[in-house]
Amino acid sequence: MPIDVEKLLSYPIPEVRQSLTRQQTAFYALSVGVGCEPLDERQLRFVDYRRDLQALPSMALVLGHPGFWLGDPQSGVDPKSVVHGEQAITLHADLPVEGDVIGKTEIVGLVDKGEGQGALLYTRKHIHAVDDGRLLASTLSTTFLRGGGGFGGDNTPQGRAHVTPDTAPDFSIDLPTRPEQALYYRMNGDDNPLHADPAVAKAAGFTQPILHGLCTFGVVCHALIRTLGRYDPTSLRSMALRFSSPVLPGETLRSEIWRDGSFRARVVERDALVVSNGLATFA
Template sequence: MPIELQKLLAYPIPAVRQTLTRQQSAFYALSVGLGSDPTDERQLAYVDYGRDLCAMPSMALVLGHPGFWLGDPDSGVDPRCVVHGEQRITLHAPLPVEGEVIGETRIVGVVDKGPGQGALLYTQKEVRDAGDGRLLASTLSTTFLRGGGGFGGDGTPRFGSHQVPDREPDFLVDLPTRPEQALYYRLNGDDNPLHADPSVAREAGFSRPILHGLCTFGVVCHALLKTLADYDASRLRGMALRFSAPVLPGETLRCEIWRDGSFRARVPERDALVVSNGLATFAGSAD
């Protein structure tokens, strides 16, 4: 049924003040697959909090995260129909590995795809240092609300999508996910039961709980840092992608990467395209 637009627009998405610890920064990196090779010093720089720790850039997605607020009936949205469609991040400054941050999330657009069709919800989050107010990162999410169209709104999408080159990729990177990875990842603050409860997943039309889209984002971010930046997080300036199909925990992500920062990802076990229209921007040039 159509979303209740006025309830959605009026919903008070809470600002979140978060005290970040080194252990949480390391846990986030572990939850998206860093440390899979515990002898790789470059990966250990993100997960061994006893050393000079680095923050994964994609951690901006969970800092100051307001939780699954669309699961609240007062949002005007059926939570069973919520699917993550697109995600962008822009890094304005290096992310801290500890300290206090504030995340403020707001709705920046709602698109009506028509009666019986879906709706697109655009939300932006700004992550700032709680001490000096410095902007650290901004994120832009597109959420597809299945069956939520028909409320009489504008049907024009707000943002275009990057087209990857029409040739073979320059690099292929296979990164496995773990069967229990969604259960780890949800401890970062994204507690949508779709990723943990088999009955909720079946009601939503999936055979079993699926991996969080933002976890998939983090795994792909790992592949990009490894391939185009030699694990130097400070070089990543931005990253955008479209989620084309869900990933099941335990599947492999085969990341296809071009030297210009274009990318997409497949699950070879099903020959399924799961991430498309990807583009990452880096400071400096890749080797």
């Protein structure tokens, strides 16, 4: 069934004020697999909150996060139809490891793919520091709403996907995920049952709960920081990608990276492309 456009566009997405702690910053990094090599001092800087802690840039995705608001019946959307399509972040300042932040999320576009087809929902979040109001980061999400088209809206998608080079990648980095990783990641504020409840996952057409797309984003961000940023998180200025297919918790992600910041990722065990059209920029 088509989405209820009036409900969706008028839905009051909550503004979220978050008191970020050093433990939460460390937990986020752990939830996307940083620390998988516990003897690597470079990784410990992101997960040992008693040290000179650093924030992984992809943490911008969970700061001031409004939660799975599309799961509310008042959103006008069938929650089982929701699939994360694309994600981008832009860093305007170094992310804090503690302190108060505010996340403001708004709908910035809705595309009708046609009757019986899907719809594309674009949402943007701005994250500000409470103490001085400075803009820390912006995120842009594209959500595919399966079967939600046919409401008579604009049918022109926003933006254009980055095309990765047709040459062999310059770097290839394998990073593991854990069987219980989705259960950890959802504690960052994304409690969509698709990532925890086998019955909900089966009803959505999956064999088991799948890893959050934003968790996959964090794993790939780690690979980029490791490869092109030399573990300096302040060097990353932006990162954008398209989710091609889901990752199952416990699978290994191979990030294939070019020197110009282009990247993609695949699951090693199935040789399945899961992230495409990626581009990261560094200072």
